[in-house]
Amino acid sequence: MEAKEDEESTIIGVIFRRTIRASYASIDLITSPEENCSSLSTSKNHYVALIQFHDVEKITDSRTYIRRECKLGSKIKLRGIMRNNRFQVQLQYISSTNGQSCTNGTFTGLEIIQRQALDMIQCQQAREKYYPKFEKEVKEKIKVDTHSQSNNRQISMSKKKQKNTEGTGHGGGVGKRKQGEIVRDFLLRLIFHEKLSDTKEKNIVSSKDRFVDLSSDKLGDLDVNDMRKTVDYLNEGSGVLDVAGGSGHLSLALSLYGIKSTVIDPRQTVGKLPARDRKALRKAIKSSQSKTVDGDDSKTMESKKVNILPPPMEFKAMRAWFAKRPDGIDSEFREGQPSNAGDECSENELPVCTMCSPVLASCSAIIALHPDEATGDIVDFAVENKLPFVVVPCCVFSRLFPFRFIPSKDGGDQQKLVSTYDDLIEYLVSKHPSIRMSKLDFDGANTAIWSTFS
Known part of the structure; x- marks a missing residue:
């Protein structure tokens, strides 16, 4: 049965690829496993x-x-809705x-029909058919000469270094707190x-070049x-939104200012x-409460900056979800007491x-440091409401968002x-003409x- 957009339907297919994350799983299915995998139509069978x-x-x-039931090659039945090219x-x-642990039949929406409807060779053929670029890169990596132990060590070290290279990883050896301070200063x-x-600086956004240097070396530091x-x-309104902020290191950097x-x-x-x-934030708050501003001209520029700024404060925290709110969360409980960084x-x-x-x-304003799945929605919300924003993207999640496209280079x-x-x-960047990027x-x-939509 072919799934129609925004209509509840059932599909039956065989798993040839899967990814399991904290709150979701992405599974690739082919619906005609009896045919040769290399001859299947991408649009109708995948x-x-x-x-x-x-x-x-x-x-x-x-x-x-x-993990236990949805093995590669297993034939399953799914009940759901086709939306934005995802079922x-x-x-x-x-x-x-009987109080026993979950077994077959304890979950709805997914049913196992047959195990090993396809073997691993057929699953590999399906991956090569629908993800040719990825499979080609994997094969090229396997061809690397790893005969000697010294070569093995070099390959291992090169992989470690890749974590700190531009465009990969969550920041290499720089701690989350330091990253938060860098984004705050930016x-x-x-x-300003x-x-x-x-x-x-009228030429910042008016420039046709999408890349703009906003470093302190270019613009200089702000005076007090x-x-x-x-x-x-x-600090106007509700202040800055730190979206997908996790533990709150970016909000910590803002709070200290x-x-x-x-x-x-x-x-x-x-x-x-x-x-x-948490201890550093409490110490800063306590220190600011115990100090009084005096006329001592011997104060350093850094201490003057601290005195002219509002005192450090605790930041608030709220929960929101990438998809539907989980069952069991009180929908009437929308706004509550400000959370502080230390209370259980x-x-x-x-x-x-x-x-x-x-x-x-x-x-x-809206800020987001490596917001993962929420990246696109954050930019969409800022563009729709013309709110100043800074987003530092990280992971791509191409399988989770198969409907994202850019013009072909050809x-x-x-x-x-x-x-x-x-x-x-x-x-x-293509979501609005005013959007720019900086390192x-x-x-x-x-x-x-x-x-800033200025």
């Missing part, structure tokens, strides 16, 4: 199924079920009456020169008065900094951020699937996508 785990209590069981399935858990320079400077003016601008921020992330531990960073909090004590939350409508009407980091950057001073994925 489905990418996104299986989402929405039962918070049973996420671990859901992942285990997929979306809600994996629902049904509690067992945001301050951007807002684009929004507040009397001698505004410019810094205070910029901080006051960012007295900038209001709210970190938003689906994790239960959203905004819960490591102990040493249960899942339902954290406020839930929805599209009608006031924090979204009144924010002054020209014409053909489009190319977004499958590399450079493709993702090009795709995001940040750390290794790994360090390209910042930004706009």
